[in-house]
Every structure is written in C-alpha cells, then in structure tokens.
Amino acid sequence: MRKDIKFLLLILKKDWKLVALAIFGSILESIGLAGLAYIVKNVVDDVFIAKSYEKLVVVVSILLLLAVSKQIGFFLKNYIYPLVIFKAVKDLRKKMHEKIINAEPSFLRKISPGDLISRATTDLEKFAEISSTIGTNIITETFTVIGVIIVLIYRDWRMFLIFTIIIPFLSLALDFLGNKRKKYSQKQQESFSDYIQHLNQIISGFEVVKLFKKTIFFKVFERINETLFERQKKSKFYETVYLSTTEILAYAATGGIIFYGGIRIIKGEITPGDFFSFLGGVLIIINSMQILQRGIINLKALSPVIERIQFILNIPEEKAEGADFNGLKDKIEYKNVNVIIGNNHILKDINFTVRKGEKIGIVGLTGSGKSTLVKILPGLVKEYAGEVLIDGTELKKYSLPSIRNRIGMISQEVFIFNDTLRNNLLVAKPDATDEELIEALKKAKANFVFKLEHGLDTVLGEKGSRLSGGERQRIAIARIFLKNPDILIIDEATSALDVETEEYVMEEIKNHFKDKTILMITHRLKTLKIANRIIVMENGKIVEEGTKDELIAKKGAFYKFCTISETEN
Numbered sequence: 001m002r003k004d005i006k007f008l009l010l011i012l013k014k015d016w017k018l019v020a021l022a023i024f025g026s027i028l029e030s031i032g033l034a035g036l037a038y039i040v041k042n043v044v045d046d047v048f049i050a051k052s053y054e055k056l057v058v059v060v061s062i063l064l065l066l067a068v069s070k071q072i073g074f075f076l077k078n079y080i081y082p083l084v085i086f087k088a089v090k091d092l093r094k095k096m097h098e099k100i101i102n103a104e105p106s107f108l109r110k111i112s113p114g115d116l117i118s119r120a121t122t123d124l125e126k127f128a129e130i131s132s133t134i135g136t137n138i139i140t141e142t143f144t145v146i147g148v149i150i151v152l153i154y155r156d157w158r159m160f161l162i163f164t165i166i167i168p169f170l171s172l173a174l175d176f177l178g179n180k181r182k183k184y185s186q187k188q189q190e191s192f193s194d195y196i197q198h199l200n201q202i203i204s205g206f207e208v209v210k211l212f213k214k215t216i217f218f219k220v221f222e223r224i225n226e227t228l229f230e231r232q233k234k235s236k237f238y239e240t241v242y243l244s245t246t247e248i249l250a251y252a253a254t255g256g257i258i259f260y261g262g263i264r265i266i267k268g269e270i271t272p273g274d275f276f277s278f279l280g281g282v283l284i285i286i287n288s289m290q291i292l293q294r295g296i297i298n299l300k301a302l303s304p305v306i307e308r309i310q311f312i313l314n315i316p317e318e319k320a321e322g323a324d325f326n327g328l329k330d331k332i333e334y335k336n337v338n339v340i341i342g343n344n345h346i347l348k349d350i351n352f353t354v355r356k357g358e359k360i361g362i363v364g365l366t367g368s369g370k371s372t373l374v375k376i377l378p379g380l381v382k383e384y385a386g387e388v389l390i391d392g393t394e395l396k397k398y399s400l401p402s403i404r405n406r407i408g409m410i411s412q413e414v415f416i417f418n419d420t421l422r423n424n425l426l427v428a429k430p431d432a433t434d435e436e437l438i439e440a441l442k443k444a445k446a447n448f449v450f451k452l453e454h455g456l457d458t459v460l461g462e463k464g465s466r467l468s469g470g471e472r473q474r475i476a477i478a479r480i481f482l483k484n485p486d487i488l489i490i491d492e493a494t495s496a497l498d499v500e501t502e503e504y505v506m507e508e509i510k511n512h513f514k515d516k517t518i519l520m521i522t523h524r525l526k527t528l529k530i531a532n533r534i535i536v537m538e539n540g541k542i543v544e545e546g547t548k549d550e551l552i553a554k555k556g557a558f559y560k561f562c563t564i565s566e567t568e569n
C-alpha cells in the first residue's frame with residue numbers, strides 16, 4: 001500500500017497546486033455538510049420550539065451560505081481531481097509508449113503483445129478511474145466524517161461512544177472481504193488480458209483461423225470466457241457481501257442511537273435540537289461511510305493495477321550511450337561469436353570478416369542461423385558471446401542510435417503502419433521531399449502507388465492490409481533507398497517479387513549501393529549475382545566461404561544447395 005501511495009504522490013507532485021485546490025474543494029464541501037448537521041439544533045430549538053422570527057432569518061441565511069460552500073466545493077473536487085489524474089495518465093501513456101519503443105528486443109520477444117496492450121489500456125483506464133475516486137470520494141468523505149464527528153462529540157459524546165461500537169466490526173469486515181475482492185479483481189484483470197490476447201491473435205491471423213478447424217479456437221475461447229466470467233462473478237459477490245455487511249452494521253448503530261437518544265430526551269438530559277442534530281450527523285456519516293467503503297474497495301483493486309502499470313514503466317530499455325559510429329571505414333569482423341538463447345545454441349563459433357564495400361551473400365537451410373547472424377549488427381540480437389568488431393571497436397561500445405542510423409535492414413516481414421504512404425516512407429528519412437519519395441518509389445519499382453487514389457496521402461490499412469506481399473516489400477525497398485545506409489542487410493526481402501521485378505530492383509540496389517557494404521540472405525541463386533563472396537551456413541556454423549565459382553568448384557554444401565535450389569526453381 002505504501003508503495004502505491006508513493007507512486008500516486010509522485011505522479012501528482014507535478015500538479016500540486018491543482019491538487020491543493022481540489023482538496024480545498026473537498027474541505028468546503030465537508031464544511032457545508034458538517035455545518036448542516038450542526039445548524040439542525042438551532043432550527044429545532046431556536047426556531048421550532050422557541051418560535052423566534054429573527055433566529056429563523058439567521059438560520060436560513062446560514063443554511064444558504066452552507067449550501068453555496070458545499071456546491072463550490074463539489075464543483076472543485078468533482079472537476080479537478082479527475083483533471084489532475086487525466087493529466088497524469090496522459091503522461092503515463094507517453095512514458096509507456098516510449099518504454100515500449102525503447103524496450104530491449106530480447107524483452108519484447110519474450111512478452112505477449114496482448115498482455116502488454118491490456119496493461120497499457122485497460123489497466124491504465126482502471127487506474128484513472130480508481131485514483132479519481134480517491135479524491136472525489138475518499139479524501140472528501142474523510143473530511144466530512146471528521147467534520148461531522150466533531151459535531152457529534154460536541155453535541156453528545158456519550159451517544160457518540162455508542163456509535164463507535166461498530167468501528168472494530170467495520171474494520172474486520174473491511175479487511176477480510178476487501179482482501180478477497182482484491183484477489184479476484186487481480187485475477188479478473190489477468191483473464192481480461194487473456195481475452196484481449198486471444199482476440200488479437202484470431203483477428204491478425206484470421207486467414208489461418210478460417211482454414212483450420214474452428215472448434216479448437218472456440219474451445220480455447222470458451223475456457224478464457226468461462227474463467228473471466230467466474231472471476232467477475234466472485235469479485236462482484238465479495239464486493240456485495242462487503243457492502244451489505246458494513247451497511248447492516250451502520251444501521252444497527254443508528255437504531256441504538258435512536259433508542260438511547262430517545263431515553264435521554266425523555267429524561268430531559270438533552271434537547272430535541274441536540275438529538276436531531278446528532279441524528280442528522282449520523283445520517284450524513286452513514287452516507288459518507290458507504291461512499292468511503294466503495295472507495296476503499298476500489299482502492300484495494302488499485303494495488304494490482306499499479307503493479308501491472310509499473311511493469312511497463314520498468315521495462316528494460318536499450319542504452320543510447322557509446323561512441324558515435326560515423327560510417328564503416330574498413331571492416332566488420334565476427335570473432336568466435338556464439339549465440340545461445342535458452343537451450344538453443346543458435347550460432348556456433350562464427351568467424352568471418354566483411355570489408356567495406358563488399359557484397360556478401362549468405363545462404364543456408366532454414367533455421368541455420370542466417371537471420372540471427374545479421375541481426376547482431378543493428379543490435380536486434382545482443383545475446384552474443386565473442387567479439388563483433390566494427391573498424392576494430394566492439395559493436396557494443398558504439399551508441400545504438402548511431403549504429404542504427406547507418407545500418408539499413410529489409411526483411412521478408414514488412415512493417416507498414418496504419419498511416420499515409422508518405423508517413424510510411426518518412427520513417428526512413430523524416431525530412432525527405434516528395435520528389436525524393438517518388439524517386440525512391442520508382443527505384444523500388446513501386447509503380448502501383450502512382451495509381452493510388454490519394455497518392456502519397458493514401459492511408460495504408462493496418463499492417464498494410466491494402467497492399468499485397470510484393471507491394472509491401474517494394475515499400476520497404478523504397479525506404480532503404482531513402483535511408484541510404486552505410487551497411488545494408490537484405491534478409492530475403494525480395495522473395496515476394498516476381499523474377500523480373502526482383503532483377504530490376506537488385507540492379508537498382510547494386511548501382512545505388514555501389515560503394516556500400518551489403519549482407520544479403522537469400523534462397524534464390526539469381527539474387528546472388530551481385531555478391532562478391534558467399535557464406536554458407538549449416539546448423540549455426542559457417543561451413544563454406546568463397547566466391548560463387550570457387551564454391552561450385554568445391555562441390556560441397558553450396559553446390560548441394562544450388563542443386564536443390566535449381567530443382568525447386
């Protein structure tokens with residue numbers, strides 16, 4: 001709990017002036033209510049019993065003042081607390097977005113996107129809702145309870161003691177049932193994130209879903225849905241039992257007060273005004289306590305929500321520090337590089353050198369480690385042992401942003417985000433002119449975009465769903481012309497293009513990146529035409545290295561690979 005309060009205070013600190021104004025609102029509202037309980041005595045004793053006109057005017061004026069104070073207070077607390085929270089949540093959203101964008105790739109590979117999305121959306125909304133009610137309900141009602149307690153003690157401390165009998169019972173109920181609710185609220189949240197994750201998967205993989213037996217998807221969903229329902233049911237059950245228990249206790253105390261107060265009036269120990277003022281106060285307190293109870297129940301659910309939000313805020317980020325990489329001057333060297341992830345020994349004792357300007361072809365069977373090998377360079381795979389030297393300096397000593405500025409990578413999977421074609425291209429060069437964009441598109445033979453209804457302003461659907469696989473690849477290639485990197489990595493990035501387009505595009509790449517270094521993974525022999533040297537991989541190892549002719553003459557792994565490829569083509 002202390003951790004949660006610290007988290008809340010930390011995010012509210014920035015807007016402390018607004019928070020202070022809202023607290024002032026809470027105090028005004030509480031004064032309005034406590035004052036009302038207080039003034040009832042004067043209404044009964046001075047106006048109704050003593051029948052004084054002057055007192056009537058005074059009492060009504062005070063009542064009006066109290067009403068105005070309560071209303072001003074209500075406006076301030078009801079508008080400003082949520083406003084402060086919305087501002088804080090806006091900042092949190094920004095921080096989360098930054099955290100996700102800057103996250104360590106190894107972390108993102110492990111986590112499920114659905115879980116992360118549900119933490120950043122549902123949990124954040126829940127956080128906003130609960131923490132707003134802390135101000136509007138808990139703070140305000142606490143002031144009201146304190147104010148009214150002062151009035152009650154002042155009116156009759158003996159009767160107040162009777163009222164306090166319920167407090168230990170209340171706190172017991174609060175503890176036991178509240179904890180139960182907290183547990184199920186957390187479980188409910190977990191189930192909800194399973195639900196989002198499932199929907200996410202069936203929507204993004206709908207083509208596969210449609211072609212397989214749907215019964216399995218329904219069965220998996222049924223289990224998720226049933227668990228979510230059960231947890232919601234239990235959470236609501238404990239909340240309701242909690243509320244009615246506390247309510248029963250509160251009404252029992254009221255009954256006791258009426259009984260005891262009645263005896264004291266009959267005995268002449270207190271005036272009817274004292275009694276009604278007390279009873280009015282008790283009714284206000286019961287109402288405040290009910291609101292407080294609900295607030296506290298919600299507060300119990302805040303802790304797991306904050307935990308889930310903090311998980312995102314604590315995502316390990318990539319470091320940006322290091323030496324500036326200003327372009328390759330001499331060579332890239334892999335020295336005894338090994339990559340072991342979990343139980344998987346993906347790269348084994350890799351040793352090879354790429355000289356500036358060389359065009360290296362990388363071939364090998366699927367799963368032989370080709371992508372892992374090249375992903376080391378832009379820091380997408382950092383879990384390697386051994387050395388990767390760029391111009392003699394270990395890769396990890398360079399600042400990642402400067403490395404990534406100089407390395408371009410195109411792969412089979414093309415990321416097209418849900419925005420205009422222009423913005424999808426500008427990710428590669430934010431200050432590019434339209435002419436540059438069009439030139440890049442032409443080089444990538446992406447002529448189809450010139451037929452688009454709104455040209456560069458055409459919005460490409462989510463995941464580029466308006467585009468075919470080959471069209472998406474051409475956008476990715478256009479981006480690479482715009483980025484104009486020093487080192488270019490091509491990971492089967494032309495596999496979805498027809499042979500003619502692929503040849504054209506490869507020719508453009510060859511001319512454009514004439515002096516640049518290229519590492520190119522391919523399954524197609526024709527694409528290897530531009531390679532000066534070829535590396536053959538098998539089972540995480542480099543098994544052959546040489547020019548195309550040397551390797552063919554060797555009649556080893558590459559020769560075998562060529563024979564298979566030729567047969568397949």
Ligand SMILES: Nc1ncnc2c1ncn2[C@@H]1O[C@H](COP(=O)(O)OP(=O)(O)OP(=O)(O)O)[C@@H](O)[C@H]1O
Nearest residue numbers: 109341342344346365366367368369370371372373
């Ligand atoms: N992050 C990871 N965690 C665990 N295993 C991984 C990870 N990344 C890759 N692998 C495994 O490492 C092996 C090599 O993968 P990699 O993608 O480098 O091969 P590849 O030669 O590029 O394959 P393909 O031609 O199919 O793209 C595979 O068995 C893959 O499952």
